[in-house]
Each structure stands twice: as C-alpha cells, then as structure tokens.
Amino acid sequence: MSDSAVIVDRVSKKFRMYKERNQSLKAAIMRGKKSIAEDFWAVQDVSFEVPRGATFGLIGRNGSGKSTLLKCLARILHPDRGSITMNGKAASLLEVGSGFHPELSGRENVFLNGSILGLSKKEVASRFDEIVEFSGVGKFIDQPVKNYSSGMYVRLGFSVAIHVQPDILVVDEVLAVGDGAFKKKSQNKFVEFTKSGRTVILVTHSLAQVREMCNQVAWLDQGRLAAVGDADEVTQKYQAHLDAAGS
Numbered sequence: 001m002s003d004s005a006v007i008v009d010r011v012s013k014k015f016r017m018y019k020e021r022n023q024s025l026k027a028a029i030m031r032g033k034k035s036i037a038e039d040f041w042a043v044q045d046v047s048f049e050v051p052r053g054a055t056f057g058l059i060g061r062n063g064s065g066k067s068t069l070l071k072c073l074a075r076i077l078h079p080d081r082g083s084i085t086m087n088g089k090a091a092s093l094l095e096v097g098s099g100f101h102p103e104l105s106g107r108e109n110v111f112l113n114g115s116i117l118g119l120s121k122k123e124v125a126s127r128f129d130e131i132v133e134f135s136g137v138g139k140f141i142d143q144p145v146k147n148y149s150s151g152m153y154v155r156l157g158f159s160v161a162i163h164v165q166p167d168i169l170v171v172d173e174v175l176a177v178g179d180g181a182f183k184k185k186s187q188n189k190f191v192e193f194t195k196s197g198r199t200v201i202l203v204t205h206s207l208a209q210v211r212e213m214c215n216q217v218a219w220l221d222q223g224r225l226a227a228v229g230d231a232d233e234v235t236q237k238y239q240a241h242l243d244a245a246g247s
C-alpha cells in the first residue's frame with residue numbers, strides 16, 4: 001500500500017463566470033440563447049501528496065482556491081483536469097452540520113450521518129454515547145437540530161465525523177466555531193486520530209492554528225501551488241510573503 005493517503009495530481013478546477021448579470025429581459029431576449037461567459041480557473045495544475053498519518057493544512061489568501069480544492073478532495077466538486085486518489089475511506093465535514101436534517105433530532109441525525117459516512121446502525125449504536133459525550137450536546141440530543149446553536153451543530157457534526165474513524169478526514173474551519181475548550185479537545189482528538197495512521201486535511205485562516213496542528217502544509221496563491229512541505233518552513237515562507245506585501 002502506498003505511503004500517501006492522498007495523491008493530488010495536476011488538479012485544475014474552473015468556474016464559468018457569466019457577464020452582464022444585470023441586463024434587462026429585453027436585452028437577454030434580443031441576444032437569444034448566447035450568453036457571455038468566461039472560464040475562471042480557481043485551482044490550476046496543483047499536485048502534491050499527503051503522507052499517511054499527516055495533519056495537512058491548506059493555506060493562502062482569501063480567494064486563493066483553498067475551499068475549492070477542499071471540495072474536490074471531499075468529492076463535492078470534480079476537477080476539470082487532473083485526478084485525486086484517496087487511499088482509504090474518506091469522510092468530510094465542510095459546512096456547519098453538513099448532512100444534518102433540521103427537523104430530525106440530534107440522535108436521529110447521528111444515526112443518519114453515521115450511515116451516510118459508511119457505518120452500520122449497530123456500529124453507530126456502539127459509538128453513540130461517546131459521540132454525544134464528546135459533542136457536549138447533552139440532554140439536547142433528543143431535540144430537533146434546528147433548535148441548536150451553531151456551536152452545538154458543529155460540535156455534533158464534528159463528533160460524528162471523527163468517531164466514524166475514516167482513514168482520511170477532510171475538514172473546513174470547523175474548529176473556528178467551537179469555543180476554546182472544544183478546540184483543545186478537538187486538537188487532542190486529531191493527535192489521537194493521526195497517531196493511529198489516519199490523515200486529516202484541513203483549511204484554516206489561522207496561521208497559529210496551522211503551526212500548532214499541522215505537520216505538512218500546501219500554500220495556494222491565486223489557484224496555484226506556491227509551496228508544499230514541512231509546516232514550519234511553508235508557513236514561514238507564507239508569512240514572509242504576507243509581510244513583504246504589507247498585509
């Protein structure tokens with residue numbers, strides 16, 4: 001088996017940008033079916049490998065393509081060019097309570113989410129107490145999740161995803177929502193998770209968090225890979241770049 005959990009090979013992703021959005025109906029009819037659009041490449045020709053057991057961060061300025069690449073890794077988007085190979089079972093947690101059904105209770109959502117992430121009912125049942133305990137949702141577990149605070153939503157979603165024990169966990173800023181205590185608990189969980197040979201890929205805007213949590217980093221700049229490798233080295237380069245640009 002390869003030592004790489006994930007292989008990103010010359011991945012590019014484009015979006016169609018439509019012009020003249022505010023035109024009149026008459027102008028649109030006159031122009032017929034032709035619409036004026038151009039391609040915008042949000043991710044361009046990016047290649048790297050994520051070693052098994054790494055906590056791998058994606059960094060870069062706003063709009064550099066981090067979320068787009070993360071969505072490709074989570075299979076929410078498909079690259080227009082290149083390929084992504086996942087060596088193992090992957091689970092992703094990209095939006096607050098993604099995959100949660102608002103009308104269902106926390107309990108029902110844990111079972112639903114667990115099964116979406118590939119666990120049997122029995123497997124979810126055996127981890128249920130631990131999932132609830134970690135989330136801190138407590139007695140609210142039988143309330144519809146539409147009544148949860150955003151913090152409760154995220155904590156429960158994160159708790160399900162991490163207890164499903166995927167080989168590769170793809171997360172987006174989830175820890176930004178939790179409070180300090182939950183962040184610490186989650187970081188410890190990540191350490192435990194990666195020690196058992198599992199891999200975490202995350203996006204965060206906090207360089208301090210990247211330094212603290214990640215051992216490998218990819219830096220994206222205008223959709224292209226600016227640097228990849230050891231977290232300290234790459235974050236230093238990125239910081240120097242930001243300082244030079246005066247931001």
Ligand SMILES: Nc1ncnc2c1ncn2[C@@H]1O[C@H](COP(=O)(O)OP(=O)(O)OP(=O)(O)O)[C@@H](O)[C@H]1O
Nearest residue numbers: 015016040042060061062063064065066067068069
């Ligand atoms: N669905 C879409 N349609 C058109 N353009 C998009 C779409 N999604 C993202 N983009 C554009 O692609 C570029 C990269 O966006 P992306 O969200 O991946 O960046 P990011 O690095 O995650 O930014 P941020 O740090 O602000 O979250 C941006 O210019 C964005 O406007």
